Amino acid sequence: MTTKSPAGPRTLFQKIWDDHVIERAEDGTCLIYIDRHLVHEVTSPQAFEGLRMAGRRVRRTDATLAVVDHNVPTINRNKGIAEADSRLQVETLEKNCKEFGVTLFNMKDKRQGIVHVVGPEQGMTQPGMTIVCGDSHTSTHGAFGALAFGIGTSEVEHVLATQTLIQKPAKNMLIMIEGQTGPGVTAKDMMLAVIGKIGTAGGTGHVIEFAGSAVRALSMEGRMTMCNMSIEAGARAGLVAPDEITFNYIKGRPMAPAEAHWDTAVAYWRTLPSDPGATYDTVVSLAAEDIAPLVTWGTSPQDVLPITAKVPNPADEKDAAKRAAMERALEYMGLTPGESLEDVRIDKVFIGSCTNARIEDLRAAASIIKGRKIASHVQAMIVPGSGLVKEQAEQEGLDKIFLDAGFEWRDAGCSMCLGMNSDRLKPGERCASTSNRNFEGRQGRGGRTHLLSPAMAAAAAITGKLTDVRKMQ
Amino acid sequence: MKAFTKLKAVAAPLPLINVDTDMIIPKQFLTTIERTGLGKNLFNDIRYRDDGQERPDFVLNRSPYRTSEILVAGENFGCGSSREHAPWALLDFGIRCVIAASFADIFYNNCFKNGILPVILPHTQVDVLMKSAEAGKMIEVDLSTQTLSDGVNIFTFEIGEFRKLCLINGLDDIGLTLEKEKAITAHEQSLMADKPWILKSA
Numbered sequence: 001m002t003t004k005s006p007a008g009p010r011t012l013f014q015k016i017w018d019d020h021v022i023e024r025a026e027d028g029t030c031l032i033y034i035d036r037h038l039v040h041e042v043t044s045p046q047a048f049e050g051l052r053m054a055g056r057r058v059r060r061t062d063a064t065l066a067v068v069d070h071n072v073p074t075i076n077r078n079k080g081i082a083e084a085d086s087r088l089q090v091e092t093l094e095k096n097c098k099e100f101g102v103t104l105f106n107m108k109d110k111r112q113g114i115v116h117v118v119g120p121e122q123g124m125t126q127p128g129m130t131i132v133c134g135d136s137h138t139s140t141h142g143a144f145g146a147l148a149f150g151i152g153t154s155e156v157e158h159v160l161a162t163q164t165l166i167q168k169p170a171k172n173m174l175i176m177i178e179g180q181t182g183p184g185v186t187a188k189d190m191m192l193a194v195i196g197k198i199g200t201a202g203g204t205g206h207v208i209e210f211a212g213s214a215v216r217a218l219s220m221e222g223r224m225t226m227c228n229m230s231i232e233a234g235a236r237a238g239l240v241a242p243d244e245i246t247f248n249y250i251k252g253r254p255m256a257p258a259e260a261h262w263d264t265a266v267a268y269w270r271t272l273p274s275d276p277g278a279t280y281d282t283v284v285s286l287a288a289e290d291i292a293p294l295v296t297w298g299t300s301p302q303d304v305l306p307i308t309a310k311v312p313n314p315a316d317e318k319d320a321a322k323r324a325a326m327e328r329a330l331e332y333m334g335l336t337p338g339e340s341l342e343d344v345r346i347d348k349v350f351i352g353s354c355t356n357a358r359i360e361d362l363r364a365a366a367s368i369i370k371g372r373k374i375a376s377h378v379q380a381m382i383v384p385g386s387g388l389v390k391e392q393a394e395q396e397g398l399d400k401i402f403l404d405a406g407f408e409w410r411d412a413g414c415s416m417c418l419g420m421n422s423d424r425l426k427p428g429e430r431c432a433s434t435s436n437r438n439f440e441g442r443q444g445r446g447g448r449t450h451l452l453s454p455a456m457a458a459a460a461a462i463t464g465k466l467t468d469v470r471k472m473q
Numbered sequence: 474m475k476a477f478t479k480l481k482a483v484a485a486p487l488p489l490i491n492v493d494t495d496m497i498i499p500k501q502f503l504t505t506i507e508r509t510g511l512g513k514n515l516f517n518d519i520r521y522r523d524d525g526q527e528r529p530d531f532v533l534n535r536s537p538y539r540t541s542e543i544l545v546a547g548e549n550f551g552c553g554s555s556r557e558h559a560p561w562a563l564l565d566f567g568i569r570c571v572i573a574a575s576f577a578d579i580f581y582n583n584c585f586k587n588g589i590l591p592v593i594l595p596h597t598q599v600d601v602l603m604k605s606a607e608a609g610k611m612i613e614v615d616l617s618t619q620t621l622s623d624g625v626n627i628f629t630f631e632i633g634e635f636r637k638l639c640l641i642n643g644l645d646d647i648g649l650t651l652e653k654e655k656a657i658t659a660h661e662q663s664l665m666a667d668k669p670w671i672l673k674s675a
Contacts, residue, residue, distance in 0.1 A: 022656050027634040031653060033660050035671050043556065045506035054647070062672075071504065085504035092506050129671065136555040136579060150579055152557035153508075154586035162650045164657055168633065170578075200491060201549040201575060234552065236578045257670030265670045300491050321490050321547060328489075418554075420500045427523070437553060439495045441518045 009275035012239050013172050013207045016147040016272070020130050022164060029168050035129040037159050038115045039066040039102065041093040042420070043134030047157035048096040058100045059163045065124060066097050066104040069114045070420045074383050074410035077107060086421065100160075113386020113412035116140040116354040120224065121388055123253025127242035127269040132159055137354045137436065138237075139230040143223035144250070145242035145272050147207070150231065170236065171205050171281040176212040179288035184470040186364065187222030188356060188434070188453035190214065190286075191229045192294040196304040198284060203235030206282065209274065210240050214288035220249040221360035228355045229436050232301040241273035293469050295341055296438050296451040298329035303438070305341060307456065307468045313337035332440055333448050334428070341466050344450070348431040349374070349461040350443070351454050352383030352410075353417035356434035359392050361385075361454040366398045368458035368472055374406040375464025381408040381423070383415040407461070419444045432460035475588040476643030480569055481613040482542035485532045486606035492546055493553035494580060498562040511558055512565030533566070537609055545599065545606045546573045550591075551580025560587045570614050572621070574599045585636050588643065590616060592630045601626055616641055 010018070023031040037060075044066070051057070058064060071086040073079075081087040090107070097104040105112040111122065116137050119125045127145035132138060134156040141148035155165060175194055195202075208230050215223070223240045230238030240246075247266055250256045257265040292306035303326075305312070314326040314337065330337065335344065351357070351365050362384065374380050382402050384390035390412055393399055399409050416423040417435035425431055425447025434457050438449035450466060459467040502514045520531045527534040533541065544563070550573040551559060560583045563571070570590045584591045592614070594602070602612060605623035613622045616637065621628045639646055650657075664671050 022660050023653060025635060029633065029635040031650065031656070033657070033664075042503050046508050046557075049506070050647075056647070056651075083504070089504050089506060126670075128668075134555060134557075136553065138555075150555035152555055152560075152579060152583035152586060154557060154583065158647050158650065161647050162657065163661075164650055164653075166635070166646055166650065200552055201577070204549070204575060204578060231553075231579075234549070234577065258673065261670035261673075265668070268668060321488070325490050418495075418500050420503060437493075437495070439493045439553060441499055442495050445499070445518055445523070 009278040011172050011274040011278045011280065012145060012209055012241055012272055013147065014278070016128055016130065017169055019128065029166060031164050032130060032167050034132050034159050034163055034165055035063060036119070036124055036131040037064045038119050038131070038133035038138070039064060039156065040070055040115050040133070040135060041068050041089045042070045043153050044096065044156055045089060045092045046153050047134070047160060048100065050157040051100070051160060056161045058102060058160045061101040063163065064102050064160070065119070065122070066093060066102050067112060067115050067118050068093060068107055070414045070418070072107050072413040073421050074413050074415050074423060077411050082422070110387035110391060113384070113389065114354045114357065114414055116228065117358060117385030117389065120144065120220070121253070121386055123250050123256035126250060126257070126265070127246060128272050132165065136231045137228050139235070140224050140228040140354055142227040142230065142238040143220060143240050144246055145239060145269070147237055147239070149236040170207045173203060173206040173208045173235065173282040173284065174280040175208055175210050176283070176285045177210070177214040177288050178212040178285070179214055181214055181288045181291060184293045184455060184473060185291050186453040186455060187218050187225040189291055189294045190288070191226045192296070192301070192304045192451065193286060193291045195229065195233045195301050196294070197286065198233055200232060200300055200302045201234045203230060203233040206235045207237040207239060208233065208235040210238060215240060216243070219360055220245060221358040224358065225355055229301070232436055242269045293453065293456055295456065295466055297333065297335060297341060298326065299332055299438055299440050300329070301436070301438060301451060303329060307341055307466060309341055311335045311337050311339040311341065342468060344466045345430070346378065346432045346450070346460055346465060347429045348425060349378060349380035349457050350383070350416045350431055350433040350435065351381070351457050352385070352415050353435035354385065354414070355436045356454050357383060357385030357389065359389050361434065362389070362393050362398050365454040365458040366401045368455050368469065369405045369407070369462065370401050372405055372462045374461040378461055378464050380406065380461040381410055381416070383410045384412050386412045416443050418442060432457045432466060474586070474643045474645060477569060477588050477590050477616055477640045479615050480542060481611055483537045483540060483609065484543035484545050484602065484606040484612040485538040485541035486603050487532060487544055487546045488603055490547035491549045491552055494551055494556050494559040495553055497551070497559040498556065503556060503558055508561050509565055511562035512567070515562040515566045540567065542567050543570045543572065543612050543614070544568050545602050546571060548574040548596070550576050552577035555579045557583045557586070560584050560589050564589055572599060572602055585640060588640065590614065590640060592621060594628055594630055598628045
């Protein structure tokens with residue numbers, strides 16, 4: 001039984017993988033150890049029920065953290081959850097956590113928030129770890145150089161029971177972004193540019209490592225935004241090599257390595273970056289200078305263009321299946337080929353989600369909004385990623401900037417990213433959204449989503465239409 | 474989990490690319506705490522009108538596709554959210570096999586946990602089967618020989634050995650993993666020695 005990759009230079013992904021293989025079968029299928037498991041209310045009830053039926057326990061309650069996020073209201077929280085089925089799901093998680101001994105951040109806990117904001121914020125997410133959650137945006141945690149990916153409920157049950165998963169190693173893709181980004185260009189634009197280039201299936205079967213000077217220059221928040229949307233590029237996981245920015249972010253957080261182990265941990269983390277000469281299955285390069293502030297026009301995250309562009313014409317697409325998808329998307333979005341994206345009028349603005357609801361995102365939005373008012377026909381809301389993000393923003397006075405401009409200042413949760421609570425678009429409503437998916441019906445049946453950065457969303461709120469943020473800086 | 478061996482059934486053609494799991498089962502049905510009962514909501518927003526009436530043009534609302542057990546779809550099927558409610562909804566409707574040129578990774582994996590066989594074929598072969606499905610022909614799948622036939626053409630497909638074994642025997646992989654208790658404990662002991670911070674945080 002071999003448990004190591006071939007000797008020689010290894011990538012970050014290969015190093016983490018090798019360190020977690022417990023057993024490797026003939027066909028390459030591995031049993032890998034899972035260091036951290038995040039749990040939320042939507043994808044866990046059936047998993048806990050499975051444990052109960054089989055008389056199994058949670059193997060490592062100390063490596064498991066549960067949080068309510070998808071269903072929770074972001075307003076009038078003291079009144080509880082109005083929808084009976086959402087309430088039942090949240091109560092079921094509370095009951096399960098109590099029964100199985102899992103720590104839960106419930107709705108009243110100020111540490112509560114979106115699972116992928118909470119994990120890093122608590123210092124639970126660390127380099128070199130394997131981290132899973134029944135949620136595709138678990139890829140977010142890869143920003144720390146952790147192998148983190150989303151799993152289904154059956155696998156949630158498998159991890160709860162065994163602290164392992166049965167997996168085959170993925171292929172490895174390197175995405176290099178060199179250079180310096182221009183004004184108004186954020187991590188969100190960099191990632192939308194990647195998705196636009198490789199497509200939503202471009203990363204299928206791969207783990208993506210993001211590298212290059214433009215990635216190195218990003219804060220942890222920016223790296224999380226990029227890794228978060230790896231799944232929109234088809235990759236289960238994204239990775240950024242850990243460095244001083246990573247270590248500084250983790251140090252002192254509640255679940256960070258204990259003081260006595262800190263130096264040993266950092267010494268190990270420093271061994272993780274890919275070795276010189278390590279090879280990848282696929283390499284993609286982008287120049288940071290070529291990336292403009294971007295916005296999506298269609299119903300797939302790959303339908304992305306610079307804000308200065310015009311709505312594309314399906315007649316120019318040669319592939320029949322793609323042409324049909326474009327026609328369908330434009331009809332759904334209510335857009336006409338040739339129309340300037342900057343002329344597209346919006347109804348709502350949503351600044352939130354596991355992609356863009358961290359403190360830096362709120363600061364970026366506030367910097368555009370400060371001293372301005374939102375357009376009279378627009379309803380705009382800010383949904384911080386966690387109670388702690390909200391608290392920090394209030395300490396910095398950001399809430400006042402948002403409220404003065406006419407924004408709603410909500411409590412933490414997934415909210416209108418997927419509209420499982422009552423924060424939804426109505427049919428035909430058009431939303432400038434900092435979230436991650438513009439699928440048909442994603443934010444509400446018939447709702448139309450344009451994905452963009454927090455600064456771009458803020459600009460759209462002010463003018464009432466999709467807007468080039470560079471004109472407002 | 475129900476074992477998958479052979480299946481001969483009506484196949485529904487769904488020639489859309491990038492069908493996401495939001496489309497397969499929209500968010501309003503994710504509040505369930507059960508695995509069953511989602512079949513009636515499968516493809517809800519494209520299957521029903523706003524007033525709840527069936528859209529007559531949607532494939533699963535037409536004869537003979539109401540009883541389909543196979544789905545032939547465009548590339549990158551099952552992209553987006555990791556929700557296992559997507560395969561649960563397919564299974565609850567009666568779909569046991571999905572054929573496409575490619576699948577999103579998490580959805581592909583989730584299928585195997587629910588006795589659904591996802592079959593990856595080259596575009597040209599999917600196109601052939603799409604036409605057969607549109608003509609209402611039955612498609613026959615044999616997992617043991619890894620073959621698939623519409624009565625005229627026979628295609629072979631690839632599948633991982635371990636996944637095939639679990640599917641054919643309907644194995645519960647948690648049970649299999651728990652037999653490796655010693656190896657898992659040994660890994661944890663080595664962590665305690667080499668990387669104690671992973672086992673014990675501050």
